[in-house]
Amino acid sequence: MSSILVIGTVAFDSVKTPFGEAPEVLGGSATFFAMAARLFTRVRLVAIVGKDFPSHHLKMFEENGIDLQGLVRSEGDTFRWKGEYEENMNVRHTLETHFNVLEDFQADLPDDYRNTPYVFLANINPDLQMKVLNQLTSPKLICCDTMNLWIINQRKDLEEVLKRVDFFIISEEEAQMLTQDHNIVRSAREILKLGRFALIIKRGGYGAILFTQQDEVFAIPAYPLENVVDPTGAGDTFAGGFTGYLASRDRLDLETVQKAMVFGNITASFAVEGFSVDKLIALTREKVRDRLSDFLRMTHLAPVVANVE
C-alpha cells in the first residue's frame, strides 16, 4: 500500500455560519486533508500542536489510522483561526488568526518519512513547504495548496515551491489573486507558466476544473447539497480525496486524474455537511462510492453518445 505525507496545520477553528456556530473545534489544512486521504491510503501527518491540544483528538487521528510520528507537540498554544461565512456560503471572512506554536515549527521529518512517495503541501508557510521538499528522497507526486496570505506576502517563496510540484490545487479567489484576472481560462494559463504542474481550481459550491500543461481541461460541478453546514476545510478535503485516490491507484494518467477529481469532489461534499471533521470521522469508502454513483448519474449524459444529433 502506498502512502502520503502531508504537511500543514492542525488547528482550533472557531466558525460561524448561517447554520450555527462551532467554537474551538478541530480544524486545520492537514487535519481535513488527512481525514479524507485516510479513506484511500496510509497518511503521515507533519504538523505542530501546543500543550493545549487534547489527547482525544490525537486518539481520533490514531483510530483513523493516521501516522502521528511527524506531529510535534510543543510548549505554547495550538494555532487558532476564527472565521465567518456570509449567507451565500461561497464568501467567507477571516476574523482572527493566531499562529502560536506555528511560529517555531521546523518541519523536520522523521527518518521513516523521507522516502514517502506521495506528498501534499497543504496550506502553510511556503518556507515550510520547501523545507519538506528538501528532505524527501524520492517523491513520486507532489501536490500543493496555498492561501491569500502567502500569495501576497511570500510570493517569491511560493513560486520557488511551485517549480517543483506536480499538481497545484487552489481556490478560484486565489487564482484571481495570483493573476489579477477574473477570467478562469486566462488566469489558469498564466498560473501554468509558473511551473510544470497541472492546475486544479476549486470553485466552492460550483465544482472544480483542471487545466494541464497539454491544454487538457476537465470540469465538474459540485454535488448538489441540501444542507451545507460549514464549508471550512472543503478544499483540503477535496485535495485529500484527490491525492488519496491517486496514491491508492498509483497511476497518473489523465483518466485516473479525472476520477481522482470526482473522488475529491465527493469526499468534500461530506465534509461541509457538518462542523469540523464530524462528517469525515463517520465516512467510509462505501458511502463515498454510493454518492459518487449518484453524482455520475446527475452529471453524465446517459448513454453518452458519440454523435449527439
Added chain:
Amino acid sequence: MSSILVIGTVAFDSVKTPFGEAPEVLGGSATFFAMAARLFTRVRLVAIVGKDFPSHHLKMFEENGIDLQGLVRSEGDTFRWKGEYEENMNVRHTLETHFNVLEDFQADLPDDYRNTPYVFLANINPDLQMKVLNQLTSPKLICCDTMNLWIINQRKDLEEVLKRVDFFIISEEEAQMLTQDHNIVRSAREILKLGRFALIIKRGGYGAILFTQQDEVFAIPAYPLENVVDPTGAGDTFAGGFTGYLASRDRLDLETVQKAMVFGNITASFAVEGFSVDKLIALTREKVRDRLSDFLRMTHLAPVVANVE
C-alpha cells in the same frame, strides 16, 4: 418541421462590460432566444418595436428565417435597457429601463400562430405571458423565464403563469429571490411546489442545473471561455438552444432534456463572446456541434465506468 413561438422583448441595449461598451445595440429576451432557437427549428416572434427600429434589424431576423408576422411596429420608441457588469461578470447592475412601446403591447397572436406546439414565454410582464397562453389552441410544451422585477411586483400573476408551464428556466439570483434561500437544492424544492414544471437554474459562468418533480437532478458546468465579452442575453440564448433542440427532436424524455441542456449551454457560450447578437448571427449548427464535442470531452469521464474502483 416543428415550430416555436416566443413572446418577449426586442430592445435597444446599452451595455458596459470590463471588455468595452456597446451603445444602443440590438437586444431583448425574444431577440436572443429567437437567434438561438432558429438554429434548430422555425421561430415565430411575438414582440413590439417602435418607429425608431431600423429596417436592417428586421432584415437580419428575416434572413435568419425568423417569422415576423407577430412583430408589432408601433408609434413611440423601442424598449431600452442600460446595464453594466462588474469585473466579475457574473454580477450586473441595471442602470436604466425605458419600457416605451412595451407599455401598450397587447400580444395579440396572428391566427397562424395559435396552433404553435412549442412556446417560450421569455422575460416580459407575466400578464402578457398569460395572454399568450390563453390564445394557444394546442401547446405541446411551454417554457418560461422571468426576472426580479416581476418576482417583486407581480408575483401573483407570475404564479398563475407558472401553474401552466412545463419548464421554468431562471437564474440562480432569481431562484434565491423567489425563495429567500441561498441553498440551491432547498430553493429548487420550494419553487417546484409552484407548479408541475421541471426547473432549470442558470448559474452564469458556472453552468446550469435541472430539478424535476420526480427528484431527478442534472448538473453541467459552463463551457470554459477565454474571452467573455458581454454576458447579456446568455440566459435567453440558453433557453433558445434548449427549447429549440427539444422542438427539433419533438421528444421530452429525460435523456433528450439532458441533451437539450447541453445544447442550450453551448449555444449560450457563443453569445457571450460578443456584444448583442454578433456571435449568434455567424453561428451554425456545425459550430455548436463541434464545441459540444469539446464540452463532452471536458466534462465526461472517458470511458465512463459503471464501477469506479
